[in-house]
Amino acid sequence: MELLKLESITKDYGNGKGLFDFSMNLNKGEIVGLIGINGAGKTTLLDTVSGKILADSGEIFYDGEKIGIDSKCRKEFGISVNPGFYDYLNTYENLKAILYLNGISDKKIVNEKIKNVLKIVGLKNVENKKIKEFSFGMKQRLGFAQAILNSGSIMLLDEPFVGLDVNGRNMVKEYVKEMVEKNQMAVVFSDHNLDEVKALCNRLVVIRNGRKIYDGNLDIKSSIIIKVKDSSGIDNSIAKKIDSTTVEVTERNINDKIKNITKITEITRIEKVMNPLEKMLEVNNNVENH
Ligand SMILES: Nc1ncnc2c1ncn2[C@@H]1O[C@H](COP(=O)(O)OP(=O)(O)OP(=O)(O)O)[C@@H](O)[C@H]1O
Numbered sequence: 088m089e090l091l092k093l094e095s096i097t098k099d100y101g102n103g104k105g106l107f108d109f110s111m112n113l114n115k116g117e118i119v120g121l122i123g124i125n126g127a128g129k130t131t132l133l134d135t136v137s138g139k140i141l142a143d144s145g146e147i148f149y150d151g152e153k154i155g156i157d158s159k160c161r162k163e164f165g166i167s168v169n170p171g172f173y174d175y176l177n178t179y180e181n182l183k184a185i186l187y188l189n190g191i192s193d194k195k196i197v198n199e200k201i202k203n204v205l206k207i208v209g210l211k212n213v214e215n216k217k218i219k220e221f222s223f224g225m226k227q228r229l230g231f232a233q234a235i236l237n238s239g240s241i242m243l244l245d246e247p248f249v250g251l252d253v254n255g256r257n258m259v260k261e262y263v264k265e266m267v268e269k270n271q272m273a274v275v276f277s278d279h280n281l282d283e284v285k286a287l288c289n290r291l292v293v294i295r296n297g298r299k300i301y302d303g304n305l306d307i308k309s310s311i312i313i314k315v316k317d318s319s320g321i322d323n324s325i326a327k328k329i330d331s332t333t334v335e336v337t338e339r340n341i342n343d344k345i346k347n348i349t350k351i352t353e354i355t356r357i358e359k360v361m362n363p364l365e366k367m368l369e370v371n372n373n374v375e376n377h
Contacts, residue, residue: 088114091241111299115271118288128296136243224250227247231244231247246278248280263287276288289304309359
């Protein structure tokens with residue numbers, strides 16, 4: 088069932104950067120990995136959904152209803168998009184502030200919720216420590232704590248693994264999986280690391296230069312386009328026929344397939360077609376031209 092729908096969202100920073108005509112949906116029980124290199128537009132997208140940034144145009148629907156920037160339903164979203172902390176307050180007080188902002192002030196409930204979350208994220212022993220004394224990794228854990236503290240149906244996580252050690256990363260993964268299984272939550276998390284994403288999500292959205300370039304499952308294969316003299320004798324078990332002189336084969340067992348094709352007809356040219364993920368990974372060490 089569709090929980091969230093983004094329709095042609097555009098946020099133009101005026102320098103050619105931002106988010107452009109971005110549409111996607113999010114269903115209950117889905118964990119979507121949002122992949123893109125530095126500057127691709129991941130944070131802009133998540134900030135637009137969370138309401139932190141106001142889009143120039145486009146629509147956002149939650150549970151079938153159009154939502155405005157100050158919509159109350161956003162309280163249903165657990166958000167760790169660029170989490171902000173009060174540096175001079177301690178762990179407990181920071182989380183208490185989040186609950187207060189969300190209208191939860193009953194002392195017993197506040198205490199129970201915070202204790203529970205601190206146990207999950209492994210910050211139980213530092214509940215009285217001030218944030219200004221926190222390491223980056225501890226801040227990341229607290230950011231995740233904020234996201235799960237009052238989350239309802241949707242969780243938006245902006246690079247939740249950055250700065251976390253193996254235990255921290257596993258904690259996030261296990262919690263997200265459990266919540267999705269138990270409560271049919273929907274989660275979007277961003278990252279640059281495809282391996283990290285693969286291990287957790289069941290759908291992938293790739294963003295580049297503020298535009299969506301892929302939305303689908305993880306099983307994307309590269310393929311090879313082969314130009315041949317005559318494709319008529321080649322059957323589908325060897326290669327997929329595109330037209331009278333073009334066939335396509337997936338990269339797996341490519342050498343065997345090429346041998347079979349040459350038995351039937353002459354090959355004139357071979358082109359590798361990269362899938363969007365490969366294209367993205369090819370420039371993984373670069374940033375989008377800032
Ligand atoms: N307020 C702003 N004014 C102008 N340009 C901006 C602004 N905020 C972001 N940008 C630019 O928009 C692009 C997208 O930025 P965004 O932070 O959404 O990318 P990102 O994919 O989250 O990157 P990273 O992985 O580095 O966090 C970048 O080129 C960035 O420099």
